[in-house]
Amino acid sequence: xxxxxxxxxxxxxxxxxxxxxxxxxxxxxxxxxxxxxxxxxxxxxxxxxxxxxxxxxxxxxxxxxxxxxxxxxxxxxxxxxxxxxxxxxxxxxxxxxxxxxxxxxxxxxxxxxxxxxxxxxxxxxxxxxxxxxxxxxxxxxxxxxxxxxxxxxxxxxxxxxxxxxxxxxxxxxxxxxxxxxxxxxxxxxxxxxxxxxxxxxxxxxxxxxxxxxxxxxxxxxxxxxxxxxxxxxxxxxxxxxxxxxxxxxxxxxxxxxxxxxxxxxxxxxxxxxxxxxxxxxxxxxxxxxxxxxxxxxxxxxxxxxxxxxxxxxxxxxxxxxxxxxxxxxxxxxxxxxxxx
Amino acid sequence: xxxxxxxxxxxxxxxxxxxxxxxxxxxxxxxxxxxxxxxxxxxxxxxxxxxxxxxxxxxxxxxxxxxxxxxxxxxxxxxxxxxxxxxxxxxxxxxxxxxxxxxxxxxxxxxxxxxxxxxxxxxxxxxxxxxxxxxxxxxxxxxxxxxxxxxxxxxxxxxxxxxxxxxxxxxxxxxxxxxxxxxxxxxxxxxxxxxxxxxxxxxxxxxxxxxxxxxxxxxxxxxxxxxxxxxxxxxxxxxxxxxxxxxxxxxxxxxxxxxxxxxxxxxxxxxxxxxxxxxxxxxxxxxxxxxxxxxxxxxxxxxxxxxxxxxxxxxxxxxxxxxxxxxxxxxxxxxxxxxx
DNA sequence: GCAATAATCGAAATCGGTTTCGATAATATC
DNA sequence: GATATTATCGAAACCGATTTCGATTATTGC
Numbered sequence: 001x002x003x004x005x006x007x008x009x010x011x012x013x014x015x016x017x018x019x020x021x022x023x024x025x026x027x028x029x030x031x032x033x034x035x036x037x038x039x040x041x042x043x044x045x046x047x048x049x050x051x052x053x054x055x056x057x058x059x060x061x062x063x064x065x066x067x068x069x070x071x072x073x074x075x076x077x078x079x080x081x082x083x084x085x086x087x088x089x090x091x092x093x094x095x096x097x098x099x100x101x102x103x104x105x106x107x108x109x110x111x112x113x114x115x116x117x118x119x120x121x122x123x124x125x126x127x128x129x130x131x132x133x134x135x136x137x138x139x140x141x142x143x144x145x146x147x148x149x150x151x152x153x154x155x156x157x158x159x160x161x162x163x164x165x166x167x168x169x170x171x172x173x174x175x176x177x178x179x180x181x182x183x184x185x186x187x188x189x190x191x192x193x194x195x196x197x198x199x200x201x202x203x204x205x206x207x208x209x210x211x212x213x214x215x216x217x218x219x220x221x222x223x224x225x226x227x228x229x230x231x232x233x234x235x236x237x238x239x240x241x242x243x244x245x246x247x248x249x250x251x252x253x254x255x256x257x258x259x260x261x262x263x264x265x266x267x268x269x270x271x272x273x274x275x276x277x278x279x280x281x282x283x284x285x286x287x288x289x290x291x292x293x294x295x296x297x298x299x300x301x302x303x304x305x306x307x308x309x310x311x312x313x314x315x316x317x318x319x320x321x322x323x324x325x326x327x328x329x330x331x332x333x334x335x336x337x338x339x340x
Numbered sequence: 341x342x343x344x345x346x347x348x349x350x351x352x353x354x355x356x357x358x359x360x361x362x363x364x365x366x367x368x369x370x371x372x373x374x375x376x377x378x379x380x381x382x383x384x385x386x387x388x389x390x391x392x393x394x395x396x397x398x399x400x401x402x403x404x405x406x407x408x409x410x411x412x413x414x415x416x417x418x419x420x421x422x423x424x425x426x427x428x429x430x431x432x433x434x435x436x437x438x439x440x441x442x443x444x445x446x447x448x449x450x451x452x453x454x455x456x457x458x459x460x461x462x463x464x465x466x467x468x469x470x471x472x473x474x475x476x477x478x479x480x481x482x483x484x485x486x487x488x489x490x491x492x493x494x495x496x497x498x499x500x501x502x503x504x505x506x507x508x509x510x511x512x513x514x515x516x517x518x519x520x521x522x523x524x525x526x527x528x529x530x531x532x533x534x535x536x537x538x539x540x541x542x543x544x545x546x547x548x549x550x551x552x553x554x555x556x557x558x559x560x561x562x563x564x565x566x567x568x569x570x571x572x573x574x575x576x577x578x579x580x581x582x583x584x585x586x587x588x589x590x591x592x593x594x595x596x597x598x599x600x601x602x603x604x605x606x607x608x609x610x611x612x613x614x615x616x617x618x619x620x621x622x623x624x625x626x627x628x629x630x631x632x633x634x635x636x637x638x639x640x641x642x643x644x645x646x647x648x649x650x651x652x653x654x655x656x657x658x659x660x661x662x663x664x665x666x667x668x669x670x671x672x673x674x675x676x677x678x679x680x
Numbered sequence: 681g682c683a684a685t686a687a688t689c690g691a692a693a694t695c696g697g698t699t700t701c702g703a704t705a706a707t708a709t710c
Numbered sequence: 711g712a713t714a715t716t717a718t719c720g721a722a723a724c725c726g727a728t729t730t731c732g733a734t735t736a737t738t739g740c
Binding site: 004005006016017019020021024026051053054055056 | 725726727728729730
């Protein structure tokens with residue numbers, strides 16, 4: 001039989017308020033009655049209703065998770081999903097559960113803000129590599145605590161985490177440089193991808209930083225971050241007749257697509273062209289050649305996002321951002337790697 | 341300013357009940373007042389509180405998502421995550437949002453049932469390849485509608501979806517058979533993995549069905565479904581000195597691990613040993629050789645799970661199960677494939 | 681032993697909705 | 711025009727918790 005606080009109170013011969021106080025660790029209840037009530041709660045398996053509690057306290061202990069931008073990725077995105085995994089675990093330790101807005105009736109209109117109010121979420125995390133949609137801006141400007149993952153949220157109750165994209169690019173260029181490559185190319189995603197743009201900007205800057213000159217003809221772009229786009233972009237590059245010695249791709253899948261195109265044209269990786277990807281997805285270890293790449297610290301990103309959100313919720317922070325350091329993972333696609 | 345139904349009622353000069361009726365499409369309210377109220381709702385951006393609604397109606401429009409078993413997978417599991425993606429989308433179309441239990445305070449004790457009551461979920465989906473834990477049994481036996489993914493739930497308000505593991509195995513054996521292989525091996529996960537066991541059982545049965553004899557020495561097992569386990573299992577097999585002509589691995593990663601071990605010992609795939617994996621994860625396309633595998637219809641599994649759950653929630657079904665057909669995806673790891 | 685203080689408990693208002701049922705107004709029937 | 715019927719609306723109870731504040735009881739000080 002489904003329990004509620006009233007039944008527990010009756011069974012224990014106390015008032016409803018006393019039971020509530022016991023559940024919430026109030027001090028003005030004697031140890032004796034506390035034990036008696038606790039025992040009954042144990043026996044009956046009573047669990048308080050979250051809706052009643054949220055209604056009364058205006059706290060839900062729920063974190064909203066929003067995948068903004070390209071709807072077709074979500075759970076299947078290899079990078080975000082790992083950040084999310086770590087975020088979920090850490091948020092769980094902090095005492096929260098996660099809610100994913102999927103109800104098409106509301107999500108299709110993109111009104112995430114209303115949904116957050118509807119569910120009384122204590123905060124939310126927004127995962128996106130795209131530029132900010134208006135719907136997300138509403139959230140950012142609201143006083144619902146928000147953390148962006150790879151999304152620069154700047155509202156008064158907002159913050160964000162991302163990898164240091166300049167450092168990513170800089171590590172790539174350094175590695176290429178030390179291997180003797182001076183002619184560097186780039187394969188990115190579309191112009192509306194913040195991530196791709198930041199990586200490209202960092203790359204350009206790093207190239208200049210190493211005293212090299214960049215050749216715009218070696219910079220090409222696909223339609224997204226997936227393998228076929230990398231393949232198409234590489235083909236395009238090959239057809240120009242002029243190839244760089246080394247190419248940095250804004251994602252591992254773009255890199256793998258590029259490798260496929262090169263192989264198809266009888267070119268060898270890394271002998272003819274060296275390639276570095278980005279993200280270190282699982283497949284990198286199993287491809288041929290295995291893919292040298294930049295690994296983002298996904299676990300750390302998730303943990304940081306969780307803690308920042310927690311602090312924001314508890315007014316112990318004014319928001320801001322955390323940028324985490326990436327790591328170069330040397331495999332075969334650049335040739336014999338020196339180790340750093 | 342945060343709105344509520346009372347303020348809306350005052351602004352429109354009607355009673356709270358009238359506003360509620362309008363929000364819920366009752367018929368006993370005139371078109372004129374309806375329009376007036378709707379306009380105010382639109383202007384103020386009023387969104388009803390889910391907790392108040394849930395409290396009053398005992399319906400939350402929330403589906404609980406539970407990852408049972410190995411806690412280290414969750415969002416990063418390549419197969420489940422795709423099923424989940426499809427499930428989420430379909431559940432969204434049916435008007436539901438998803439909640440993930442992560443609060444360690446409760447999840448560590450495994451009491452999913454309490455959590456479901458706590459949140460008043462209308463139903464839940466349980467994702468697992470392990471044998472049933474007691475905590476899941478409580479849920480299965482309860483009258484909370486439950487759907488298992490790769491988990492045989494048999495309660496009166498339960499159901500499940502899974503791929504036809506016998507058919508999976510049967511397609512593998514048929515393919516091997518037509519390629520001329522008669523000596524068949526198997527690499528599985530641990531003995532407490534339902535999935536691995538079902539695939540192995542199906543495999544054994546199919547071997548017999550094709551009039552072949554099975555050799556237990558060619559059946560080995562790893563500690564999980566991941567790559568290193570496949571590598572270790574294959575090494576173990578190699579050390580026995582006797583190798584089968586073809587091997588079916590219970591997961592793609594196990595298969596890839598086996599490939600690595602074979603290569604390391606100077607053996608070629610598929611020339612020396614043919615390999616078929618299972619799941620068709622993304623990496624299969626990028627490895628060398630590319631991996632022939634069995635693809636499960638993840639999208640269909642997710643959609644079916646959603647619809648079954650919906651029917652269970654609305655008492656339009658007595659539960660039961662759906663088994664979906666797998667497909668053989670021919671790539672390079674078995675040699676020139678005839679097309680079916 | 682009595683007043684002052686502290687410990688313990690409960691009544692009742694509140695959170696924001698839903699739903700029943702009765703009241704009133706509008707319309708139809710003859 | 712009186713009555714029956716239907717359309718429209720609102721009062722109030724309810725869902726299951728929290729929290730304030732006052733009442734009662736127990737303890738302490740002297």
